[in-house]
Amino acid sequence: MMKNINNKMRITFYRSFTSLVLGLLSAQCYGATTNHERVEEGAKQYLINQLIDTTQDTNIDVDIVKIDDRINIPDCPTGFQYNASQEALSQSYISVRVSCKNNEWYLFTSGQVTRTKEIVVTQGAISPGTVLTSSNLALAKVDVRRLRYTAFTDLDSLIGARMKRRITDGQAIQSNMLCFVCKGDRITITAEVAGMEVKTAGIAQQDGVVGDNIKVINASSQKAVIARVASPEEVVIHL
Numbered sequence: 001m002m003k004n005i006n007n008k009m010r011i012t013f014y015r016s017f018t019s020l021v022l023g024l025l026s027a028q029c030y031g032a033t034t035n036h037e038r039v040e041e042g043a044k045q046y047l048i049n050q051l052i053d054t055t056q057d058t059n060i061d062v063d064i065v066k067i068d069d070r071i072n073i074p075d076c077p078t079g080f081q082y083n084a085s086q087e088a089l090s091q092s093y094i095s096v097r098v099s100c101k102n103n104e105w106y107l108f109t110s111g112q113v114t115r116t117k118e119i120v121v122t123q124g125a126i127s128p129g130t131v132l133t134s135s136n137l138a139l140a141k142v143d144v145r146r147l148r149y150t151a152f153t154d155l156d157s158l159i160g161a162r163m164k165r166r167i168t169d170g171q172a173i174q175s176n177m178l179c180f181v182c183k184g185d186r187i188t189i190t191a192e193v194a195g196m197e198v199k200t201a202g203i204a205q206q207d208g209v210v211g212d213n214i215k216v217i218n219a220s221s222q223k224a225v226i227a228r229v230a231s232p233e234e235v236v237i238h239l
Contacts, residue, residue, distance in 0.1 A: 035073035039080055039109065040064045043096045046082035047111050050089055057153070058144065061114040071107065076100035092145065116141040119151040120158055120173050130163045132178070142172045149174035150209075157210070160232040164207070179207035180232045181214065189216060189227060191237045202227075202235065 044064045051060045067073070083097045092113055099106035123138040130136070137155050151174050152158055161178045181187055181204045189202040201219040208214040208229040216227050216235055227235035 035075065036067045036069060036071075039073055039098050039107075040067060042080050043082055043098060043109050043111060046096065047084070047089075047094060047113065050084065051113065051115075057117055059116045059118075059141065061116070062111045063114075064111045065109060067107070067109055073107070074100070074103060074105055076102055076105075078102055115144045117144050117151070117153075118142075119147075119153055120155055122167055122169055122171050122173060124169050126163050126167050128163055128165055132158050132161045132163065134159060137173075140170065140172075147172060147174060149176045151175075161209070162232070175209050178209065180210050181208050181229050181235060183207050186219075187216065188234045189218060189225070189237065190230070190234055191239055193239045204235070208235075 041064075044062045047062045047064075048060055051062075078101050081099045081101065083099075084094050088094045093110055094113055095108055095110045097106060097108055118139050118141050120137055121140045121142065123136050126132075126136055134155060137158060139153075139155065142151070151172055158173065158178075161180045162182055163178050164182075165177055167173075167177060183204055183206055185204045187202050187204055189200050191198045191200075202216040202225075203219060204214060204216050205224065206214040210229050210231065212229045213226050214229060214235065215224055217224055225237055227237045230236045
Protein backbone atom coordinates (compact mmCIF):
# COMPACT_ATOMS: atom_id res chain seq x y z
CA MET A 1 0.00 0.00 0.00
CA MET A 2 2.83 2.42 0.93
CA LYS A 3 4.55 1.68 -2.41
CA ASN A 4 1.36 2.57 -4.33
CA ILE A 5 0.99 5.84 -2.38
CA ASN A 6 4.62 6.75 -3.10
CA ASN A 7 4.13 6.02 -6.81
CA LYS A 8 1.02 8.24 -6.92
CA MET A 9 2.85 11.04 -5.09
CA ARG A 10 5.79 10.76 -7.50
CA ILE A 11 3.51 10.90 -10.58
CA THR A 12 1.58 13.87 -9.14
CA PHE A 13 4.83 15.73 -8.39
CA TYR A 14 6.21 14.92 -11.84
CA ARG A 15 3.10 16.22 -13.59
CA SER A 16 2.99 19.40 -11.49
CA PHE A 17 6.68 20.03 -12.08
CA THR A 18 6.35 19.38 -15.81
CA SER A 19 3.36 21.74 -16.09
CA LEU A 20 5.41 24.46 -14.38
CA VAL A 21 8.34 23.90 -16.72
CA LEU A 22 6.05 23.97 -19.77
CA GLY A 23 4.67 27.32 -18.68
CA LEU A 24 8.12 28.77 -18.15
CA LEU A 25 9.36 27.46 -21.47
CA SER A 26 6.39 28.95 -23.28
CA ALA A 27 6.50 32.30 -21.51
CA GLN A 28 10.19 33.04 -21.97
CA CYS A 29 12.51 33.36 -24.95
CA TYR A 30 15.72 31.36 -25.02
CA GLY A 31 18.22 32.80 -27.48
CA ALA A 32 17.29 31.90 -31.04
CA THR A 33 14.46 29.53 -30.09
CA THR A 34 11.39 30.24 -32.21
CA ASN A 35 7.73 30.02 -31.25
CA HIS A 36 7.46 27.04 -33.61
CA GLU A 37 10.18 25.18 -31.70
CA ARG A 38 8.69 26.14 -28.33
CA VAL A 39 5.25 24.86 -29.34
CA GLU A 40 6.70 21.61 -30.72
CA GLU A 41 8.73 20.97 -27.56
CA GLY A 42 5.79 21.97 -25.37
CA ALA A 43 3.47 19.55 -27.19
CA LYS A 44 6.03 16.76 -26.81
CA GLN A 45 6.47 17.32 -23.09
CA TYR A 46 2.69 17.59 -22.64
CA LEU A 47 2.13 14.19 -24.26
CA ILE A 48 4.93 12.55 -22.28
CA ASN A 49 3.45 14.03 -19.10
CA GLN A 50 -0.03 12.72 -19.92
CA LEU A 51 1.13 9.27 -20.99
CA ILE A 52 3.63 8.50 -18.22
CA ASP A 53 2.77 5.20 -16.54
CA THR A 54 5.13 3.70 -13.96
CA THR A 55 2.87 0.71 -13.22
CA GLN A 56 3.43 -1.15 -16.49
CA ASP A 57 7.16 -0.58 -17.07
CA THR A 58 6.31 0.97 -20.43
CA ASN A 59 8.65 3.49 -22.05
CA ILE A 60 7.09 6.39 -23.96
CA ASP A 61 8.75 8.09 -26.93
CA VAL A 62 7.05 11.00 -28.73
CA ASP A 63 7.92 12.41 -32.15
CA ILE A 64 6.09 15.68 -32.86
CA VAL A 65 5.27 16.55 -36.48
CA LYS A 66 7.19 19.68 -37.51
CA ILE A 67 4.92 22.73 -37.78
CA ASP A 68 5.00 24.48 -41.16
CA ASP A 69 7.25 27.57 -40.90
CA ARG A 70 4.71 29.56 -42.91
CA ILE A 71 2.16 29.29 -40.08
CA ASN A 72 2.19 32.38 -37.87
CA ILE A 73 2.54 31.60 -34.15
CA PRO A 74 2.19 34.77 -32.03
CA ASP A 75 3.98 35.34 -28.74
CA CYS A 76 2.08 34.07 -25.69
CA PRO A 77 3.22 35.84 -22.48
CA THR A 78 1.07 33.63 -20.24
CA GLY A 79 2.33 30.40 -21.81
CA PHE A 80 0.87 28.14 -24.48
CA GLN A 81 -1.85 25.70 -23.42
CA TYR A 82 -2.04 22.10 -24.68
CA ASN A 83 -4.96 19.70 -24.78
CA ALA A 84 -5.74 16.24 -26.18
CA SER A 85 -8.84 14.12 -25.60
CA GLN A 86 -8.68 10.97 -23.49
CA GLU A 87 -9.69 8.93 -26.52
CA ALA A 88 -6.85 10.41 -28.58
CA LEU A 89 -4.31 9.67 -25.84
CA SER A 90 -4.81 5.94 -26.37
CA GLN A 91 -3.84 6.14 -30.04
CA SER A 92 -0.45 5.97 -31.77
CA TYR A 93 -1.00 9.31 -33.54
CA ILE A 94 -2.34 11.97 -31.18
CA SER A 95 -3.78 15.35 -32.17
CA VAL A 96 -2.92 18.16 -29.73
CA ARG A 97 -4.71 21.53 -29.59
CA VAL A 98 -2.35 24.43 -28.80
CA SER A 99 -3.85 27.74 -27.71
CA CYS A 100 -3.05 30.98 -25.87
CA LYS A 101 -5.20 32.79 -23.30
CA ASN A 102 -3.88 36.17 -24.44
CA ASN A 103 -5.70 35.92 -27.75
CA GLU A 104 -8.03 33.71 -29.77
CA TRP A 105 -5.18 32.00 -31.61
CA TYR A 106 -4.93 28.22 -31.72
CA LEU A 107 -3.63 25.42 -33.92
CA PHE A 108 -3.58 21.63 -34.01
CA THR A 109 -0.37 19.66 -34.16
CA SER A 110 0.19 15.93 -33.75
CA GLY A 111 2.67 13.49 -32.32
CA GLN A 112 3.54 9.90 -33.09
CA VAL A 113 3.76 7.88 -29.87
CA THR A 114 5.83 4.73 -29.52
CA ARG A 115 5.28 2.59 -26.44
CA THR A 116 8.00 0.06 -25.73
CA LYS A 117 8.46 -2.50 -23.00
CA GLU A 118 11.44 -4.65 -22.04
CA ILE A 119 10.35 -8.25 -22.60
CA VAL A 120 11.88 -11.66 -23.34
CA VAL A 121 12.88 -12.29 -26.97
CA THR A 122 14.62 -15.15 -28.73
CA GLN A 123 18.39 -15.22 -29.01
CA GLY A 124 18.87 -17.01 -32.31
CA ALA A 125 16.30 -18.92 -34.36
CA ILE A 126 14.37 -21.60 -32.44
CA SER A 127 12.80 -24.76 -33.86
CA PRO A 128 9.52 -26.37 -32.73
CA GLY A 129 9.97 -28.62 -29.70
CA THR A 130 13.02 -26.73 -28.39
CA VAL A 131 13.15 -26.50 -24.61
CA LEU A 132 14.06 -22.96 -23.62
CA THR A 133 17.22 -22.26 -21.64
CA SER A 134 19.05 -19.09 -20.64
CA SER A 135 21.24 -19.44 -23.76
CA ASN A 136 18.41 -18.88 -26.23
CA LEU A 137 16.65 -16.05 -24.37
CA ALA A 138 17.40 -12.34 -24.04
CA LEU A 139 15.71 -9.11 -22.96
CA ALA A 140 14.94 -6.34 -25.46
CA LYS A 141 12.67 -3.31 -25.80
CA VAL A 142 9.74 -4.11 -28.08
CA ASP A 143 6.94 -1.93 -29.44
CA VAL A 144 3.88 -3.06 -27.50
CA ARG A 145 1.72 -2.66 -30.63
CA ARG A 146 3.45 -5.76 -32.01
CA LEU A 147 2.19 -7.88 -29.14
CA ARG A 148 -1.09 -9.75 -29.59
CA TYR A 149 -0.76 -12.18 -26.69
CA THR A 150 0.75 -12.16 -23.20
CA ALA A 151 4.49 -11.43 -23.27
CA PHE A 152 7.03 -12.25 -20.57
CA THR A 153 9.36 -9.93 -18.66
CA ASP A 154 11.33 -12.51 -16.65
CA LEU A 155 13.92 -14.77 -18.32
CA ASP A 156 13.94 -17.36 -15.56
CA SER A 157 10.17 -17.84 -15.71
CA LEU A 158 10.48 -19.26 -19.26
CA ILE A 159 13.27 -21.76 -18.69
CA GLY A 160 11.92 -25.26 -19.27
CA ALA A 161 9.05 -24.17 -21.52
CA ARG A 162 8.79 -25.77 -24.98
CA MET A 163 8.35 -23.91 -28.25
CA LYS A 164 5.36 -24.91 -30.39
CA ARG A 165 6.48 -23.22 -33.60
CA ARG A 166 9.57 -21.99 -35.43
CA ILE A 167 10.47 -18.40 -34.60
CA THR A 168 13.25 -16.11 -35.77
CA ASP A 169 16.06 -14.36 -33.92
CA GLY A 170 14.95 -11.40 -31.80
CA GLN A 171 11.25 -12.25 -31.91
CA ALA A 172 9.16 -11.46 -28.84
CA ILE A 173 8.06 -14.63 -27.04
CA GLN A 174 4.30 -14.66 -26.44
CA SER A 175 2.05 -17.13 -24.65
CA ASN A 176 0.60 -18.61 -27.87
CA MET A 177 4.08 -19.71 -29.01
CA LEU A 178 4.90 -22.13 -26.21
CA CYS A 179 3.64 -24.55 -23.62
CA PHE A 180 5.02 -25.41 -20.20
CA VAL A 181 2.86 -28.48 -20.21
CA CYS A 182 2.06 -29.78 -23.71
CA LYS A 183 -0.72 -32.10 -24.81
CA GLY A 184 0.33 -35.73 -24.27
CA ASP A 185 2.97 -34.91 -21.62
CA ARG A 186 3.18 -37.20 -18.60
CA ILE A 187 3.01 -34.92 -15.59
CA THR A 188 2.52 -35.04 -11.82
CA ILE A 189 -0.92 -34.14 -10.51
CA THR A 190 -0.72 -32.64 -7.04
CA ALA A 191 -3.95 -32.43 -5.05
CA GLU A 192 -3.93 -30.04 -2.10
CA VAL A 193 -6.42 -30.94 0.62
CA ALA A 194 -6.51 -29.11 3.98
CA GLY A 195 -2.79 -28.42 3.91
CA MET A 196 -1.87 -31.93 2.76
CA GLU A 197 -0.57 -32.93 -0.66
CA VAL A 198 -1.43 -36.07 -2.60
CA LYS A 199 0.51 -36.79 -5.79
CA THR A 200 -0.31 -39.05 -8.71
CA ALA A 201 0.70 -39.45 -12.34
CA GLY A 202 -1.33 -37.88 -15.12
CA ILE A 203 -1.41 -37.13 -18.85
CA ALA A 204 -2.06 -33.62 -20.18
CA GLN A 205 -4.96 -33.31 -22.61
CA GLN A 206 -4.23 -29.69 -23.52
CA ASP A 207 -1.33 -27.27 -23.90
CA GLY A 208 -0.88 -24.72 -21.13
CA VAL A 209 1.44 -22.07 -19.73
CA VAL A 210 2.01 -21.47 -16.02
CA GLY A 211 -1.26 -20.32 -14.47
CA ASP A 212 -3.52 -21.89 -17.12
CA ASN A 213 -6.22 -24.37 -16.17
CA ILE A 214 -6.07 -27.42 -18.42
CA LYS A 215 -7.70 -30.81 -18.70
CA VAL A 216 -5.61 -33.78 -17.51
CA ILE A 217 -6.27 -37.52 -17.14
CA ASN A 218 -5.47 -39.26 -13.88
CA ALA A 219 -3.32 -42.17 -15.04
CA SER A 220 -4.59 -44.43 -12.22
CA SER A 221 -8.33 -43.76 -12.30
CA GLN A 222 -8.53 -42.62 -15.94
CA LYS A 223 -10.75 -39.77 -14.78
CA ALA A 224 -10.46 -36.31 -16.32
CA VAL A 225 -9.87 -33.34 -14.03
CA ILE A 226 -9.13 -29.64 -14.47
CA ALA A 227 -5.83 -28.55 -12.94
CA ARG A 228 -3.67 -25.43 -12.88
CA VAL A 229 -0.25 -25.56 -14.56
CA ALA A 230 2.42 -24.95 -11.92
CA SER A 231 5.59 -25.92 -13.83
CA PRO A 232 6.69 -27.95 -16.87
CA GLU A 233 6.28 -31.15 -14.80
CA GLU A 234 3.38 -30.40 -12.45
CA VAL A 235 -0.27 -29.39 -12.34
CA VAL A 236 -2.16 -28.60 -9.13
CA ILE A 237 -5.73 -29.23 -8.00
CA HIS A 238 -7.17 -27.42 -4.99
CA LEU A 239 -9.85 -29.49 -3.27
